[in-house]
Amino acid sequence: MTWFSNMMSFLSRAEHTTGSVLSMNQRNLLYIYPHNPREHFDLSDDKIKAKAVLAASGVPVPESYKVYGSFFELRNLEADLSAFPSFVVKPAHGRGGGGILVIDGKDGDAWTTPGGRRHTLDDMRSHLSDIVFGIHSFGLADHAIIEERVIQHPEMQRISPLGLADVRLILFKGKPVLAMSRIPTQRSDGKANLHQGAVGAGIDLNDGRITRAILGGHPVDQHPDTGEQLVGFTVPFWRHVMEVGLRTARAVPLGYIGADIVITPQGPMVLEINVRPGLQIQNANGTGMRAILEGLGGMHTEWDEGRYTEGAD
Ligand SMILES: Nc1ncnc2c1ncn2[C@@H]1O[C@H](COP(=O)(O)OP(=O)(O)O)[C@@H](O)[C@H]1O
Ligand SMILES: [Mg+2]
Incomplete structure (x- = not known):
């Protein structure tokens, strides 16, 4: 990238992002270090342990x-x-x-x-x-x-035919903060990794609808390889996705996590938890996370009111 396209990409981001953006330093100092005790990082690093802990709390994981x-x-x-x-x-x-x-x-x-x-x-x-x-x-x-090999829901297969798409949900103190779907492309070689060229699609927490999508930092409306419309698409089982995310947050002694959720024909399943979830999710949504995390103004969702949270257990 040249300095010019870098600057344009910065400007288009700045222009479309409402609320202050959380920087990596702030994420680490204010959220990860104080809320994710080091001794529990293995829940993110060890998939056997993570699956055992999640399954014991009724979170669906691959068998x-x-x-x-x-x-x-x-x-x-x-x-x-x-x-x-x-x-x-x-x-x-x-x-x-x-x-x-x-x-x-x-x-x-x-x-x-x-x-x-x-x-x-x-x-x-x-x-x-x-x-x-x-x-x-x-x-x-x-x-x-x-x-078990996870098969994705036919609706997800339609918007993501080049690989398994997931929903990355950021949760802080058991509450949803932001969500995005990561959609593999030819350039990402079927992998759901934004740095390798996957699409990041911001999702409205209230209804599971994709509101904005980015590819390499720039907004796109369609899948770059298939032309399939992404903005406006609604992730199937959205209510279940949120329930599984909330349950995941409650199941682990970690305050700030990214839950990676895949959608099967039967419903959502958690593939892994991340204790250092990336910050591009803000750009994908066009929404900075700072105010949400601080509980200041804006972005109140019905999930915050506990409307869909399950009873204490
Ligand atoms: N059970 C599974 N079924 C189908 N694909 C899977 C499964 N587990 C992992 N994958 C594929 O591998 C990718 C990375 O898996 P993940 O469990 O997140 O490991 P990592 O920690 O290496 O990212 C997923 O995004 C998905 O494309
Ligand atoms: Mg992963």
């Missing part, structure tokens, strides 16, 4: 089929994997999608990915060995999880 913690446990891999028509392999301590392998079927003696790649039993064994060895986890020994 774990199998967990491997040593090379020895891989001895029956072929029989283990053959029990499931589709699944996802992931490191318990992975991040940024590292080590994640989505398998959607078997062709002869090879497992196949949605992109058409084939993995033999030897490939699978070496992939799982790498995970257990710690290749994707800062060199620390890790666990490999085999879990």
